[in-house]
Every structure is written in C-alpha cells, then in structure tokens.
Amino acid sequence: MLTTAGQATAPHHRPTGQGHTVLVTGFGPFPGVRINPTGRLMEMVSRRLAHGFSGMTAHGGRLTVRYALARVQLEALLADARPDAVLLFGLASRSRMVRVERHARRLDSPLHPDAGGAGGAAYARGSDLPLTSTAALGPALAAIQRAGIRARISPSAGRYLCNAVYAAALERAAGRPVLFVHVPWLRPRPGTVPAWRVARWRPAEQALVAALASIAVQMATSARCRRLAQCPMA
Numbered sequence: 001m002l003t004t005a006g007q008a009t010a011p012h013h014r015p016t017g018q019g020h021t022v023l024v025t026g027f028g029p030f031p032g033v034r035i036n037p038t039g040r041l042m043e044m045v046s047r048r049l050a051h052g053f054s055g056m057t058a059h060g061g062r063l064t065v066r067y068a069l070a071r072v073q074l075e076a077l078l079a080d081a082r083p084d085a086v087l088l089f090g091l092a093s094r095s096r097m098v099r100v101e102r103h104a105r106r107l108d109s110p111l112h113p114d115a116g117g118a119g120g121a122a123y124a125r126g127s128d129l130p131l132t133s134t135a136a137l138g139p140a141l142a143a144i145q146r147a148g149i150r151a152r153i154s155p156s157a158g159r160y161l162c163n164a165v166y167a168a169a170l171e172r173a174a175g176r177p178v179l180f181v182h183v184p185w186l187r188p189r190p191g192t193v194p195a196w197r198v199a200r201w202r203p204a205e206q207a208l209v210a211a212l213a214s215i216a217v218q219m220a221t222s223a224r225c226r227r228l229a230q231c232p233m234a
Helices: 037-052 067-081 137-146 161-172 205-227
Strands: 002-004 020-027 056-063 085-091 098-101 151-154 178-183
Touching (some): 020 067, 037 205, 056 067, 056 205, 067 161, 085 161, 137 205, 178 205
Parallel strands (some): 002 056
C-alpha cells in the first residue's frame, strides 16, 4: 500500500502470525532541494517489497519536511500500518556514500528552518541523550556494500528533520526494528546525462532499491520470529 503521509487510508488487516509488514518513508522537498529523491526511492522499495517477496506487505509514506507535521504524519502511518519494521530514508546531499544511521537525538536545530520556515523545537535538558537503532546495523551495511555501493555506519542522523523523524520512530515503535538510511544523490536515469559527467560514487538506483528491500525483509522477518519466539534476537 502506497500513501502520501497525512492522507487517510483504509486500514490494512492481516491474519495474526501471518506475513510481514514494513513501513517505508521518504521525504518531500525542502529548502535547496526541489525534488527529493527519497520520495521516489520510498515508492520503488515499497513496490519491490509488495510484488517481489511472498507474504510481504509494504506501506509507504512521503513525509512533509516540517517538524511538527512530519511527526504527526509518522504517527498516523504507524497506527495504520502496524508494521513489523520501519525503514526511513533521508537525503544527505553532501555525502558521497550511503550512511546507515546508528543514533538519533531528541534535539532539533533552530538554525536550519524546515519547508515552512520554522526552526526546530526546544527540548528539556538531558533529552538530547542518543536513541539507538533497534535494527541490526552490520547486516544492513553488508547488504548495501554487496550491491557495490559505498556505505558506512554513521554515528548521528544530524539535527534536521531526518534526525527528528528517526527519534520519533524509535520512541513510538515499541521495540520494533527501526532504521534510518541517509542516501546521497543517485545516478541519473540512463541516457539522461552523459556517463562521463556522473560521479562514480553515486549509487545506481536499481541496485540501491534491491539492497534496501532486502534490508527491510531481514528486519521484518527478524522482528516477527522474535515475537513468535522462533529465532534468537539478532
């Protein structure tokens, strides 16, 4: 099921103990980025999950780059999807590799306004202690690197909307695997730009989609079998 975050959708019901459900999110435009590639990435990964893996249900949402609204949209998506795992994408426009994020903090930056011009919220002292991903980072990193894509584990999701949404997801996902992946600018579609003008470090879209879908499957499978006491915790 693909949906634009914030819009009402029909609830999806599945029999208890059957199938796996993943929530995948990307972002819309923000200052300096008119077309955010993570929205398309979210759609492609969601479709690959829904059509390429037996028993897999994918819910996708494009979050608005506004601090307050994005959190509300995320909560609505979590309530609708009731996912086994949550996989979040954000754009790191200055990065030359994919970053698998280890930590998020309950601390927004007032220095970087969102798409509506608002700064981040203030938090009580001590609330900036890091929240740690509940997904297995090593296997996620390995899946991306096996696809021939440069990647590393990153200690921080920053101080912008990516971090804010990651922290909210970790707080609200009740122990389910949650992972945030920052992606750089992707390779243009074949034939749109001369090959010599495309930086080699830019990930190929299809290869990245396949790797991210495999990560989502791994996360959801691990979460479900853990809950059913059929496998050890990863």
